[in-house]
Structures are given as structure tokens and as C-alpha cells.
Amino acid sequence: MDFSNNRVCKLFNIQYPIIQGGMVWASGWKLASAVSNAGGLGLVGAGSMKPDVLREHIQKMKTAAEKPFGVNIPLAGKYSPAQVDVCLEEGVKIVFTAAGSAKLHTPRLKDAGVTVVHVVPSAALAKKVEAAGCDAVVAEGTEAGGHNGREGLTSLILWPSVADAVKIPFIAAGGIGDGRAMRAAFVLGAQGVQLGTRFAVTQESGAHPNYKSACVAATGGAARIYNLTHMPIRSLMNDYVKEFCQKEAAGLPTEELQAFRGKGRSQKGVFEGDVRQGELVAGQTCEAIKDIPTVQELMDRLLKEFDAAV
């Protein structure tokens, strides 16, 4: 496949329209630089980083990445304004924002010459992203791991709807684990793809080996959305999630439920590898994940499968 006229490749000045999504505890400078060096776009996931940690990762990226890279900032986090400051101070050229309003930081980032992309779960929000002046939009279906839209639109429904709704380049996310799914995304109007869980389960990912093995072992059906009433999160069913759901069914008040979840659950699961009591943030893509390749092996395979799927 020739991507020389691909709008996403042109926008980011990259070789292949494959983006590694920002993820908590998995996508530091090591994973992101490997993706960028392999011709895709690596994103440092700021979600689990205090501003000084983010700065350190960006500085390491500048040395490790020979090609363009970006930073992903979930706007719901309390450090997000400071994270935007760090990106500007460090001269980051590409910023993806998510989980909040695209209007919040886009003007400031655009004024500084940053390429800005925002992640949405619906066509209505994609239009708002375009109106806010973003350069591209990521449309993420409900199969994705982590925080999830309440409406639960699947990628098959969401992607063509967003493709019809906006003129800016649209990047498909949610449920892409191989080159066939990447091809399907292009058929449905995408000009690029963003993969999260699939990149979390590579050699260079910062996730714990136990987490990676759990994703390889899991079927897609094991990656369920829980905590629906407060803040929907897709993660692998385990002892912790079962207990959470039991407490919820028994009518435990929201505050007590959130206190039970606590602050370090995803760190415990993804980073520390506690597969029983941690939150194993992951998407339904686990259905297609059967190994732990290097980023270069994965990229090669994705492009080969993409070419073969017609």
C-alpha cells in the first residue's frame, strides 16, 4: 500500500498512518519512541504522569525518537493544564487530547503551532472538534480499553458516521488488533488508525509482563465495561471487578464504591501486574491478541495483513 497521499501521514509527517494510543502505565517514552522509529506515530500517554514525570519522558523521547512523536493528555485529569504547559515548554509538536472539551486547550496549542487532535465517541462531538479548530479527530468505538463513552457506540457504527460528519482527517480507534481491522477502518472512511491495547502488549510497552500475559490469555468477552453509573471503564474481568460489581449490585453508595476502587487500581494492575486485585485496563481487541511481539514485528505484520485484506 502506498501512503504517499495519505492525509494522516502528511499531517504528522510520518510513514504509516498507524498511531499508538496514549495509555496509562503502558505508553512511556520507550514504547512511543519504538512506534515513531518504526514509521508510525508514538504518543507519550500523560494520563498516569505528574507534570515532572511527563517532562522527563518528553526529554527522553527527544533523544530516543528520530521521527515525529506526540503526547496524549486526558483532560479529566487534575494535572492536565500543567501537562499542556509542559508540552508547550518542551516544544512538543503534536498533542492529542481526550475525555473533555476540545475547546479547552486547542486555541492555546494552535497559537503555539502545535498540531492538535481530539478523541471522541460520537459524530456530534466530532463536529465540535472540527469547529474547535483541531487538525484531526480520533473516533473511538466502545470496544476500546479504559474510559469509555456512555452511549456505547461500536466502531462499526461510529466510524462511517464520523467520516460523513467531518472534513478534517478522521483516525479510527477501538477494537483494532490486526491489519484486517485496519483495512475495515479504511473501508469505513478512516485515513488512519489508533491502536491502544495491541501496542500495550508488545515488548517495549511499559506494562507489567503479567498484564501482557493476561491480555494474551483473555477472550474479547473478558474485557467488560464496569463502573457504568459513575465512570465507565473497560478492563479485564477479575476478582477485583467481580467484587466491585457485587458491591454495586448490593446497592453500595457511589462514594463508597469509588473509595473501594481507590486511586491506584490501574497502576496495581497494568504497572505492578496484580492480575487479581488490579484494574487490567484493556479493550475487546484481546480477542485478536495472541502474542507479545516487538513494535517493529507488529508494525510489519499490520502492514502485511492490511495489504492482504481486500
Add this chain to the structure above:
Amino acid sequence: MDFSNNRVCKLFNIQYPIIQGGMVWASGWKLASAVSNAGGLGLVGAGSMKPDVLREHIQKMKTAAEKPFGVNIPLAGKYSPAQVDVCLEEGVKIVFTAAGSAKLHTPRLKDAGVTVVHVVPSAALAKKVEAAGCDAVVAEGTEAGGHNGREGLTSLILWPSVADAVKIPFIAAGGIGDGRAMRAAFVLGAQGVQLGTRFAVTQESGAHPNYKSACVAATGGAARIYNLTHMPIRSLMNDYVKEFCQKEAAGLPTEELQAFRGKGRSQKGVFEGDVRQGELVAGQTCEAIKDIPTVQELMDRLLKEFDAAV
């Protein structure tokens, strides 16, 4: 597109690998015969029919359909054994079964020379369908309207997994509303597609005009799964579903909740057109549904879009 070597077309002796799914209150002889006559495969949906009503519809089909047709039987219904009897007595040549074990009636139907297809929500169950001797399998993602698998696998995840798991022809269902989605299904390994909600919103469908208009007006996000703890059903959010969910959140016992839903909710919604108090069974495909075409217009459009989407 040339379908002369398509396995689904060959299996059913039809022109196009497009199947109209069996639906409660929408897919009687009138809709099914229109689909068959347009070159697809129309299915009489037995779900909402007592055995004598099903017999009447089959007899009318024999007159109205000039080409092959079938019957869809949800096995969870109490009339399903009698419905199988009626199909055999009337010489129906194609039977789709769903919501139950493929082993239940397949041997009896196969002995009578019937082509048998079973609907599943996972690759593990698709293998069981193959082992039970079925001729093909329908893999239906969670975006579909009506009764839904508990695991919630989306079509993007489910389809390639089933394509890899079985050798019998696999028909993709769940979320297909246009020819782009049909093309994506083929990219992901399908040899045919089954459309439900999209056919329910045609001129020939037996659904009430109010129901059809509600589907046209709805976004995909309005088609939610509710009644998760007892029997997950995807239908349009309305006064009734809101009240059901409120009662559920307030801790109403399952029996009282199911009594509140009652027996005639889908009839009230789909057939009688009570858009406030009825159950408006529908899939996320509503996102793509913007008109109420004739079956012939829809078939022409699907094939044109399928050819254009590459």
C-alpha cells in the same frame, strides 16, 4: 461485484449474499417475500408467531416468493418445537435457529433435507454450531437489536474471530446498515451479511409507521441494551425503558421487574407503534438509517455502496 462463486449464494441458491434477519413483529411473509424476490434471502421471523400463524405466513410465502426463502426460529420461545414441526410439515427448505443450542433441532432438520443455520455471539459457540452439523453460521455483534449476548462482543471483534474459527460459511450480522458496512464485513472474512433493523425500516416491513419513524430519528446511541441482569435486549431509549432502568436502580426484584416489562411490550412498540410505552427493539444501525425505502430500493443501494467501498 460478481457473486457467482459466493458460498452463501450457492448454499441458498440466491443471487446476492444478503439475508433479512428474522425479527419480532416486523418480518412476516410480506417483507420476507420482497427480500427473496429482490435476490436476497427473506426469512419469516417466527419469534412473535404462534404455530398456526407461522403456518399461515409460510403458506402465503409459498405464493408470494418466486425464489428461495427461510424461517427464523428463536429457540428460547415456548412454541419453538411446534414451530420446527410446522416448518417440516410445510416443506420449508431453509431454517435459521437462534437463542439456544444448535444441537437441539439440527439433526431432525438435516434428516429432512433442510439447510440449517444457527446464530451465535462468540467464536466458541460458532465452533459448536459447526460441530452440530449446521450448514452455515451467523455471527451477530452486540450492536444488533433485540436479544443480545452477555459478553457484548462487537462485530469488529467477533467477525474475524469467527472467520478464523470455522470452515462453514460465516454470515456477518449486527450493525450493518449500508453497503460500506457490508464491505467491511467481507474484509473481515464474511461470505454474506444479515440485516435486521435496516429491513425493519422499509415499506414492506410489518412494523408500525411510528416505529419506523422513531428508528429514522434515532442516533445509534439511543439504541441501548437494557434488562442486563435477566435477559439483555437492545431497544430505543424511551419512557418505558427509562422507567424500567429507574426501577432496576431502585432495587426492584427481578420478578417484579419482568412483570413490569410484561408480555406484550415489543408488540406494543414495534407492531402497535406506541413509541413511549412500547419496547422499540432496534440496533445501533439506527445511526445509518435515514429513510424508509422499498426493499428493492434498499437492495439496489446496498449493492451500489458495496461496489463503491474499496
